[in-house]
Amino acid sequence: MSERPVHEHIKELSEVLVQLSEKVLTNFKDALHAVRHQDLQFARRIRAVDDEINAAEVHLEEQCLAFLALQQPVARDLRTIVTIVKINDDLERIGDLAVHIIERMPELGADIMDRYDFDRMGGVAAEMVRKSIEAFVNRDRPLADEVCQSDEMVDAMHRMVFKKVAEVMKSDGSNTDQLLAVLSVSRYIERMADHATRIALEVIYLVTGEIVRHSEDTFEKLIQSLRD
Amino acid sequence: MQLSAEATGTSQSVKKAVPDIYLPPERKKVSGGGVPHVAAKNFSVYYGEFEAVKKVSADILSRYVTAIIGPSGCGKSTFLRSINRMNDLIPNCHTTGALMFDGEDVYGKFTDEVLLRKKIGMVFQKPNPFPKSIFDNIAYGPRLHGVKDRKTLEGIVETSLRKAAIWDEVCDRLDKNALGLSGGQQQRLCVARTLAVEPEILLLDEPTSALDPKATAKIEDLIQELRGTYTIMIVTHNMQQASRVSDFTMFFYEGVLVEHAPTAQLFTRPKDKMTEDYITGRFS
Numbered sequence: 147m148s149e150r151p152v153h154e155h156i157k158e159l160s161e162v163l164v165q166l167s168e169k170v171l172t173n174f175k176d177a178l179h180a181v182r183h184q185d186l187q188f189a190r191r192i193r194a195v196d197d198e199i200n201a202a203e204v205h206l207e208e209q210c211l212a213f214l215a216l217q218q219p220v221a222r223d224l225r226t227i228v229t230i231v232k233i234n235d236d237l238e239r240i241g242d243l244a245v246h247i248i249e250r251m252p253e254l255g256a257d258i259m260d261r262y263d264f265d266r267m268g269g270v271a272a273e274m275v276r277k278s279i280e281a282f283v284n285r286d287r288p289l290a291d292e293v294c295q296s297d298e299m300v301d302a303m304h305r306m307v308f309k310k311v312a313e314v315m316k317s318d319g320s321n322t323d324q325l326l327a328v329l330s331v332s333r334y335i336e337r338m339a340d341h342a343t344r345i346a347l348e349v350i351y352l353v354t355g356e357i358v359r360h361s362e363d364t365f366e367k368l369i370q371s372l373r374d
Numbered sequence: 375m376q377l378s379a380e381a382t383g384t385s386q387s388v389k390k391a392v393p394d395i396y397l398p399p400e401r402k403k404v405s406g407g408g409v410p411h412v413a414a415k416n417f418s419v420y421y422g423e424f425e426a427v428k429k430v431s432a433d434i435l436s437r438y439v440t441a442i443i444g445p446s447g448c449g450k451s452t453f454l455r456s457i458n459r460m461n462d463l464i465p466n467c468h469t470t471g472a473l474m475f476d477g478e479d480v481y482g483k484f485t486d487e488v489l490l491r492k493k494i495g496m497v498f499q500k501p502n503p504f505p506k507s508i509f510d511n512i513a514y515g516p517r518l519h520g521v522k523d524r525k526t527l528e529g530i531v532e533t534s535l536r537k538a539a540i541w542d543e544v545c546d547r548l549d550k551n552a553l554g555l556s557g558g559q560q561q562r563l564c565v566a567r568t569l570a571v572e573p574e575i576l577l578l579d580e581p582t583s584a585l586d587p588k589a590t591a592k593i594e595d596l597i598q599e600l601r602g603t604y605t606i607m608i609v610t611h612n613m614q615q616a617s618r619v620s621d622f623t624m625f626f627y628e629g630v631l632v633e634h635a636p637t638a639q640l641f642t643r644p645k646d647k648m649t650e651d652y653i654t655g656r657f658s
Contacts, residue, residue: 150655218614220641221650355643 152217156226159209160283163230163237167200167279169195170237171272174338177244178268181251181331182259189248196245203238207231222352229352233282236341236348240275243334251326262310262328264335267303270296271335274342281349290322290353293346300339307332404602407437411575411605412457416471418567419449419456421464426452428629429471434622436574439597439606441620441637445657449629452607454577456480457495457607459487476574492519495568499580501560503552503567508535508544511563512554515571530570538566539596558589565596576600578608582615594619613653617641624650 173195182187210231213219218228259265274296281289311325347359408537419427427449434440435608442450459480461467473480480490492515503511512531513521521527531548540562544555552563561581567640568576578597582590597606597619610616616623616637623637625646631647633640644650651657 152655220653221615221644222618223654360469 149244151220153164153223155213155217156219156223159206159213159230160226162202162206163233164279164283165200166206166234166237167275169202169277170241173199173241174244174268174272174275177247178259178265180248181254182256182265184251184255186250189251191265192244192248196241199238199241203234203241206234210234223353225355227347229282232348233279233345236345240341242336243338246334247331250330252329253283253321253324254331258324258328262307262332263303264331267300267307267332267335268338271300271339271342272284272301273338275345278342278349282352285349285352285353287350290346290349294343297339297343300336304332304336376611384463395526404437407605408435408603410434411436411476412607413474414419414453414471415472415474417456418470419461420466420468420470422466426629427456427626430631432456432624432631432634434605436605437602438621439601439608439619440622442607442609442624442626443611443616443651443653444626444632446611448626448628450624451579453626454579454607454609455496457575457577458491459485460491460496460497462487477505492571493573494575494577495571495573496577496579497507497561497564497568497581500584501557501564503555503560503563505551505553507549508555508563509548511567512570515567519571534566534570535563536564537569537600539592539599540566556589558585558592561585561589561593562596565593565600569600573604575605575607578606580609580611590615613641625652629654 166309173192175191176188176195179185180192189259204321213227217223272371274293277289281293305329311329314320315322315325345358348355350358386522412434414430414432416429416431417427418425418429432454442454444450454474455461456469457475457480469481475490475494479485504514506514509531512534513527516527516530521530530620532541532545535544540559543559544550552560555563561584565576565581582593585593594615597608600606601621608616608619620637622634623640624634625640625644625648627633627648633644633646635645640649641653644653
């Protein structure tokens with residue numbers, strides 16, 4: 147079966163998306179690094195990279211819209227372009243979360259990062275994003291399912307941070323600004339995992355043509371995973 | 375003769391799938407429609423030894439638009455033309471299996487072909503008005519079927535031209551030669567001529583392939599106007615046209631009906647890989 151230029155174009159758009167995901171993930175990891183080391187220069191670079199991510203996101207969306215208008219794709223070509231547009235949006239939002247994290251930098255530091263295990267939590271969320279993109283590249287439904295299941299792990303970590311913060315708040319002399327910053331960072335990482343899950347669900351649509359986002363089955367599986 | 379679902383090969387998957395979810399807001403369910411109007415069961419068409427349409431089983435649902443797509447030589451026009459027995463004019467053409475229209479055998483011994491073609495009208499790729507006045511073009515069919523009264527004929531001509539969305543453009547020159555109309559107008563005139571004998575089914579064989587985009591849009595709008603009143607089948611090479619105008623799509627390949635599904639399903643998640651390869655242009 148011959149690949150026509152139009153299909154080469156879809157491949158190129160997919161490759162641009164993968165490159166964008168790598169940039170977003172690196173920036174996110176750098177944000178955690180900047181907070182740990184209180185590195186202002188690093189923090190400035192993260193903002194600059196986020197500007198690049200925003201520009202790339204707009205550019206990729208424009209390319210996809212032009213493709214839809216000019217090529218009028220159908221079937222898996224249509225699903226691929228729609229999926230790229232949606233993942234593109236999720237990646238841009240993850241990029242914003244990295245900037246939100248460094249905005250909380252003044253109240254945080256290495257001791258806080260260790261106390262609340264943010265490197266591990268961030269590592270799990272980043273791995274979910276990486277796997278969801280890998281699932282997109284390889285049209286890998288089982289891997290997408292795995293990402294969806296991992297979301298509960300990050301949710302549990304977030305609940306644990308919440309619990310710890312609540313306990314510290316009850317004690318005298320707690321640093322409210324710092325605790326609010328801790329809650330925010332935990333929430334940002336948890337949202338990143340949510341975006342990874344959304345990407346995985348979009349990959350399931352790409353592979354099967356079924357929109358499972360709000361399906362009963364997904365809900366049941368979620369309930370089951372909570373029980374397990 | 376009324377055929378049972380089993381005898382007509384009623385495709386339950388297609389029947390069940392007269393689907394709210396697949397119909398965009400402007401394409402609501404047709405009231406009183408959705409029953410098999412044409413039913414093929416193991417239906418084959420041969421040109422001599424060559425089997426051009428191979429054992430097709432399908433239901434064409436009433437008052438919906440069904441598009442037939444497929445590469446050249448796949449049998450789509452042959453299948454369309456077999457529905458009102460236009461293929462009878464081709465020497466050595468014969469059929470096997472069953473093809474039913476409203477429960478009657480299209481190829482039955484006692485079927486009246488003239489009456490059949492009155493009920494199942496056809497419009498061709500190239501507009502083919504008679505070299506007569508616009509009025510006489512439309513009145514030709516009704517006259518052939520015995521309508522003589524001038525007032526009645528005038529009523530039929532106006533109604534048919536209005537239904538074909540061309541009345542406003544020709545009402546003040548009905549006595550002029552139809553060959554003086556533009557290509558798009560001629561094609562709508564041909565639709566009006568077909569409607570004049572009150573058919574139930576319209577067969578359109580690539581009706582816009584000789585027209586410019588503006589005339590094409592008018593024909594597509596017309597198909598939407600007529601949908602809900604007539605069962606429409608359209609053969610087209612234009613994928614976008616099939617996806618724009620039809621409720622159901624049949625994909626033929628080498629005489630075989632590969633897939634028959636709601637159009638929105640077929641163009642977003644076709645079940646057959648061959649369909650997917652064809653509509654995405656990956657065909658080799």
